[in-house]
Amino acid sequence: MLPSECGEKYYFIQHYETWGGKERVDKTWKLPLKKIVIASWLKKIASEMQEEAVLVPNFVEQNNFFVTKPIKDRTPTISMLYSEHEIKGSNLGIQVLKMLKNKYPNVHIKLFGVFEKPDNLPEGTMYYQNPSRKVLRDEIYNESSVYLFPSVSEGWGLTATEAMACGAALCSTDNGGVDDFAVDGESALISPVKNAERLFKNLERLVIDDELRNKIAVNGQQNVLKLTFDSSAHLFEHAIDLA
Secondary structure: OOOHHHOOOEEEEOOOOHHHOHHHHHHHHOOOOEEEEOOHHHHHHHHHOOOOOEEOOOOOOOOOOOOOOOHHHOOOEEEEEOOOOHHHOHHHHHHHHHHHHHHOOOOEEEEEEOOOOOOOOOOOOEEEEOOOHHHHHHHHHOOOOEEEEOOOOOOOOHHHHHHHHOOOEEEEEOOOOOOOOOOEOOOEEEEOOOOHHHHHHHHHHHHHOHHHHHHHHHHHHHHHOOOOHHHHHHHHHHHHHOO
């Protein structure tokens, strides 16, 4: 521990990282530090541990992620982040995308990520490795009618908020990280984690029901427009002032 003259000590919590061992992680949450969390589900965990935590939600880079193509004019195009980390649920996502492509061959699929293009993608999938923010905004998110978010657990759904800010309707698992901006049936369609059939059904609904897709996309965009840098900065400053 640093001495007291170094100032107040904070624990900035962005996930409940129990995959390396829950007992070890829980001990860190019990340390005598001022705790700041980025999501409501993390604040709930702190409360269950009888620990105080201040909620400071993440923000969307509004100057980088915004609508450039009208939401109502979009053709069926699904985008998704690809990751080799199991917790991101990419294998489930690819399984569901294959199911969709088999039933609706004219659907377009766009994946992106830092990893090499995997070999098991649906036929015709476009893959972008390390896309720039501009490419991510204009060629992926804004060309997407739906953003698929199949994670097992998320501290905060960063790419989900980016896609929503660009007008894509969110089809997500109930991974925790979307709780602060996604409401099932209103600003997203949400299914249980690791459930391919339920995730596929929600994705299919957004593909075949343009009125539903448009409603989800518009409501979602309005929700994430509230997640500004200024708002997060103000809450963060307030959290420090509470110390």
